[in-house]
Amino acid sequence: MLAYTYIEKGKFAWVEKPKPALIEPTDSIVRVTMSSICTSDLHIKHGSVPRAVPGITLGHEMVGVVEEVGVEVTHVKPGDRVTVNVETFCGDCFFCKNGYVNNCIDPNGGWALGCRIDGGQTEYVRVPLANQGLNRIPDSVTDEQALLVGDVLATGFWAARISEITQDDTVLIIGAGPTGICTLLCVMLKQPKRIIVCEKSEERRRFVQEHYPDVLLSTPEECKDFVLQHSDHGGADRVLEVAGANDTFRLAWECARPNAIVTVVALYDQPQILPLPDMYGKNLTFKTGGVDGCDGEEILRLIEEGSIDTTPLITHRFPLSKMEEAYRLFENKLDGVIKVAII
Ligand SMILES: [Zn+2]
Numbered sequence: 001m002l003a004y005t006y007i008e009k010g011k012f013a014w015v016e017k018p019k020p021a022l023i024e025p026t027d028s029i030v031r032v033t034m035s036s037i038c039t040s041d042l043h044i045k046h047g048s049v050p051r052a053v054p055g056i057t058l059g060h061e062m063v064g065v066v067e068e069v070g071v072e073v074t075h076v077k078p079g080d081r082v083t084v085n086v087e088t089f090c091g092d093c094f095f096c097k098n099g100y101v102n103n104c105i106d107p108n109g110g111w112a113l114g115c116r117i118d119g120g121q122t123e124y125v126r127v128p129l130a131n132q133g134l135n136r137i138p139d140s141v142t143d144e145q146a147l148l149v150g151d152v153l154a155t156g157f158w159a160a161r162i163s164e165i166t167q168d169d170t171v172l173i174i175g176a177g178p179t180g181i182c183t184l185l186c187v188m189l190k191q192p193k194r195i196i197v198c199e200k201s202e203e204r205r206r207f208v209q210e211h212y213p214d215v216l217l218s219t220p221e222e223c224k225d226f227v228l229q230h231s232d233h234g235g236a237d238r239v240l241e242v243a244g245a246n247d248t249f250r251l252a253w254e255c256a257r258p259n260a261i262v263t264v265v266a267l268y269d270q271p272q273i274l275p276l277p278d279m280y281g282k283n284l285t286f287k288t289g290g291v292d293g294c295d296g297e298e299i300l301r302l303i304e305e306g307s308i309d310t311t312p313l314i315t316h317r318f319p320l321s322k323m324e325e326a327y328r329l330f331e332n333k334l335d336g337v338i339k340v341a342i343i
C-alpha cells in the first residue's frame with residue numbers, strides 16, 4: 001500500500017509499504033476510511049517535532065473499520081467503525097489512572113501514531129493499546145461527523161474541561177483555527193454568560209460569525225479593550241489561548257481578570273516570557289500542556305445526541321491520491337480551508 005511518509009525535514013513523499021500486521025496482543029489493525037491533516041503534521045514537516053521519526057507514515061486524525069484484533073483486545077471487534085485516538089495509552093500507569101494519558105509511561109504511550117510509529121495517511125494502520133485507543137462510532141454518526149473526535153475535538157473538549165467554566169463567566173478564546181473552533185464548541189456546552197473569540201483572520205472571524213452568531217468577535221489589536229468593555233470584573237474570567245502566535249500568550253494573561261484561569265492549549269515555536277513582576281497581585285492560575293485524549297466515548301455520545309457538530313469545519317474533501325494537493329491547500333490556508341477530509 002502507498003503511505004504518505006515523513007522522509008526528512010521539509011520532505012514528505014509516497015512510499016510503498018506492506019500492510020501492517022499485529023505485533024502485540026493488544027494491537028488492532030484498522031482500515032482507514034477517512035483521515036485528515038493537522039497542524040502538527042506541518043510541525044513535523046518543519047522539523048519542530050524532534051521526536052518524529054523519519055520514515056514513519058504520517059497521520060494521527062482518522063476514522064476507520066477494525067480489520068483484525070490481538071487476543072487481548074476486548075473493547076472492539078472486527079467490523080466495528082471506530083475513531084482512532086491521537087494518543088495511545090495503557091490505561092494502567094499512575095498517569096493514565098489519573099486521566100493524564102498524555103503522560104502515559106508505556107513505550108507506545110502519548111502521541112505515537114504518525115509521529116514515532118506509522119500513522120493513518122494510508123490504507124491501513126496498526127493501533128497499539130487498542131482497548132484504550134479506539135472508540136466505537138455509534139451507528140447514526142457518520143465518518144465525517146466523527147473525523148475530528150480523536151485529536152482537535154478531543155483537545156477542545158479537554159481545554160474546556162480543565163478551564164472550570166461556570167455559567168457566570170466571560171470566556172475569551174484566542175484563535176479560531178480548527179482547534180480554536182473545536183474549543184469554542186466545547187466551551188459552548190458549558191453555557192457561560194459570554195464568549196468572546198479573538199482571531200486575526202477576517203475570513204475566520206466571518207466563519208465564526210456565520211455559524212455561531214451568539215459569539216462576540218474581536219481582533220488581536222482591539223482585544224484588550226473589547227474584553228474590558230464586555231466583562232463584569234475587569235477582564236475575562238477564563239482565557240483559552242489556542243493561537244500560539246508571537247504575542248498571544250501575553251494577550252491571554254493581559255485580558256484575564258485577577259484570579260482568572262488562563263489555559264494555554266497552543267504549541268509555540270518560540271519560548272514565551274512569564275513576566276511575574278508585571279502580573280504581581282493578579283493571582284492568575286495557568287494551566288498548560290497537551291491534550292489528555294481519553295474522552296472519545298463521551299464526545300461521540302455528544303455528537304450522537306446533536307450537542308456537538310464539527311462538520312462545518314470540514315471545508316474540503318480529497319481522495320487519498322490527492323494528498324499532496326490537500327497538504328498544499330491546508331499549509332497555505334487557501335480557499336478558506338479549515339479542515340480537509342481525505343477519503
Ligand atoms: Zn493533531
Ligand SMILES: [Zn+2]
Pocket residue numbers: 089090091092093094095096097103104105106109
Ligand atoms: Zn499509561
